[in-house]
Amino acid sequence: MMAMPSNESIDVESIKKDFPIFKIRMAGKPLVYLDSAATSQKPQQVIDSIVKYYSEYNANIHRGIYEIAERATEEYTNSKAKLAKLIGAKGIENIVYVRNTTEAINLVAISWGNANVNKGDHILISDMEHHSNIVPWQLLERRKGAVLDYIKLDSGNERLDMESFKENLEKDPKIVAITHASNVLGTINDVKYITREAKKHGAVVLIDGAQSAPHMPVDVGSIGCDFFALSGHKMLGPTGIGALYGTEEILDSMEPLFGGGDMISAVTRQTYSWNSLPWKFEAGTSNIEGGIAFGAAIDYLNNVGMERIHRHEAELTRYALESLEGIKNIEVYGPKKEDIAVKSGVISFGIKGVHPHDVAQIFNSEGIAIRAGHHCAMPLVTEVLNKGAVSRMSFYLYNSREDIDKAVAAIGKVKKIFKIKE
Ligand SMILES: Cc1ncc(COP(=O)(O)O)c(C=O)c1O
Incomplete structure (x- = not known):
C-alpha cells in the first residue's frame, strides 16, 4: 500500500x-x-510478515551470529524503534514487549508497586476502567494493605468528574492509573491534564492506552506519563504482543518480574547483573514473530x-x-x-x-x-x-x-x- x-x-x-x-x-x-x-x-502485510519470518529467517534473537539470526534480531529490534517513534518515546530503551496491555499493567503493579506502595498508601484509578486496570491494583491493595480509590463520573456518566479527581488527589496517591479512552463509553480523557495535576502531588502516572494508541496520534513525551500500556492485537498486529512504555528513570529503578535468559548481562554461581533496558524485562525467548508482525502493523498504520x-x-x-x-x-x-x-x-x-x-x-x-x-x-x-x-x-x-x-x-x-x- x-x-x-x-x-x-x-x-x-x-x-x-x-x-x-x-x-x-x-x-x-x-x-x-x-x-x-x-x-x-489484520492486513495481508501483517500476515505476510509472519510467514516471511518463518520461511526466510526463522532464528532466535540476541544469540546467533549467523546471518538469519542477525536479521531476526534486527527486525525485532526495529519493531520497537517503530513503536517508540509512533508513540513519541525517546527510543527502544523505553519499550518493553509484553503479551498485552493486561500484562503491562500487572508488570507495573507488581514490580513498581511492590517496591513503592506501602500500608495505607492510596492508589487512584477511575470508575471507567477495564478490569485490566482494576484487578492488578486490587491485588496490590491486598498485598500491601493500601487503599484503592476511584474517580467518579460526571452526572451524565459521560466523563470523569474533575472535582472527584481533585478530591482524590488530596490524598496524595502513590500512583494514578487511568484509561486514555474508555472501551465502553468511548470517552477520551484529558490525560495530559490528569498527568500534570497528578505530578503536582508527586504521583507516578500510568495511562492505559489500549483504546487510544490504535486510533489516534499519541505522544507520551507531551502527556508526561511514567508508563503507557498498549496491545498490538488492537492495532492491526497479532495477538500475544503488547508493550509497556516507561521512562528510563522509572524502568531503571524497577526489578524485573522474571529471571532467565536474555534479561541478564552476567550470571555467576552467587549472583547476576541485569541486562540494559529494555531487555532486562524480557526473560526467555521473546514472541519474535509477534514483535516483527507488530512492526509491519505499525508500518501499515503510518502509511495511512x-x-x-x-x-x-x-x-x-x-x-x-x-x-x-x-x-x-x-x-x-x-x-x-x-x-x-x-x-x-x-x-x-x-x-x-x-x-x-x-x-x-x-x-x-x-x-x-x-x-x-x-x-x-x-x-x-x-x-x-x-x-x-x-x-x-x-x-x-x-x-x-x-x-x-x-x-x-x-x-x-x-x-x-x-x-x-x-
Ligand atoms: C481500555 C482497555 N484496557 C485494557 C484492555 C486489555 O487489553 P488486553 O486484553 O489486550 O490485555 C482492554 C481490552 O479490551 C481495554 O479496552
Missing part, C-alpha cells in the same frame, strides 16, 4: 482489499466488523496516518450518533455528538426491552459483528450505568458509513422481532 497524503480522507474500499477477512461471509452475508475495540482485523485514522473514526462516530438519534427506545451511553472531540469510535447502546445478547445475535444474522456484555468493565456497566450488559459497536479504518447504515437497519430488525415501538 502506498503512503497517503495526510489531508485526504480514507478510501475504505481500497483499505478493505488489504484485509483478507473481508472476503468471508458471516451468516451468509458480507462481514461487517464492528468489534475492533475487542480486537482489530494516525491523524487521518482518528479523523475518519470521528466522522463515522458522528454519523452513527446522528443516525441513532432518530431512533426511539434506544439509549446511547457516553459523550454525544456535540462532544465528538472527546469521543472515540466506540458506541455502547441499549434497546429498551431487549437483552443485548439478543441484539448481538440478530446483528450476527445480518453478518454484523458487535459485542454485548459487560465489556470487562463491570464496575462501570453494572454499578455506574446500572445495566447487566450493553451492546457495543466500535469502528476502525476499514469501516464505512455503509456499515453503520447496516447496523441501523439491524436495530430496526431487532425492534420488529421484539415488537418494540418505532
Whole structure:
C-alpha cells in the first residue's frame, strides 16, 4: 500500500482489499466488523510478515551470529524503534514487549508497586476502567494493605468528574492509573491534564492506552506519563504482543518480574547483573514473530496516518450518533455528538426491552459483528450505568458509513422481532 497524503480522507474500499477477512461471509452475508475495540482485523502485510519470518529467517534473537539470526534480531529490534517513534518515546530503551496491555499493567503493579506502595498508601484509578486496570491494583491493595480509590463520573456518566479527581488527589496517591479512552463509553480523557495535576502531588502516572494508541496520534513525551500500556492485537498486529512504555528513570529503578535468559548481562554461581533496558524485562525467548508482525502493523498504520485514522473514526462516530438519534427506545451511553472531540469510535447502546445478547445475535444474522456484555468493565456497566450488559459497536479504518447504515437497519430488525415501538 502506498503512503497517503495526510489531508485526504480514507478510501475504505481500497483499505478493505488489504484485509483478507473481508472476503468471508458471516451468516451468509458480507462481514461487517464492528468489534475492533475487542480486537482489530489484520492486513495481508501483517500476515505476510509472519510467514516471511518463518520461511526466510526463522532464528532466535540476541544469540546467533549467523546471518538469519542477525536479521531476526534486527527486525525485532526495529519493531520497537517503530513503536517508540509512533508513540513519541525517546527510543527502544523505553519499550518493553509484553503479551498485552493486561500484562503491562500487572508488570507495573507488581514490580513498581511492590517496591513503592506501602500500608495505607492510596492508589487512584477511575470508575471507567477495564478490569485490566482494576484487578492488578486490587491485588496490590491486598498485598500491601493500601487503599484503592476511584474517580467518579460526571452526572451524565459521560466523563470523569474533575472535582472527584481533585478530591482524590488530596490524598496524595502513590500512583494514578487511568484509561486514555474508555472501551465502553468511548470517552477520551484529558490525560495530559490528569498527568500534570497528578505530578503536582508527586504521583507516578500510568495511562492505559489500549483504546487510544490504535486510533489516534499519541505522544507520551507531551502527556508526561511514567508508563503507557498498549496491545498490538488492537492495532492491526497479532495477538500475544503488547508493550509497556516507561521512562528510563522509572524502568531503571524497577526489578524485573522474571529471571532467565536474555534479561541478564552476567550470571555467576552467587549472583547476576541485569541486562540494559529494555531487555532486562524480557526473560526467555521473546514472541519474535509477534514483535516483527507488530512492526509491519505499525508500518501499515503510518502509511495511512494516525491523524487521518482518528479523523475518519470521528466522522463515522458522528454519523452513527446522528443516525441513532432518530431512533426511539434506544439509549446511547457516553459523550454525544456535540462532544465528538472527546469521543472515540466506540458506541455502547441499549434497546429498551431487549437483552443485548439478543441484539448481538440478530446483528450476527445480518453478518454484523458487535459485542454485548459487560465489556470487562463491570464496575462501570453494572454499578455506574446500572445495566447487566450493553451492546457495543466500535469502528476502525476499514469501516464505512455503509456499515453503520447496516447496523441501523439491524436495530430496526431487532425492534420488529421484539415488537418494540418505532
Ligand atoms: C481500555 C482497555 N484496557 C485494557 C484492555 C486489555 O487489553 P488486553 O486484553 O489486550 O490485555 C482492554 C481490552 O479490551 C481495554 O479496552
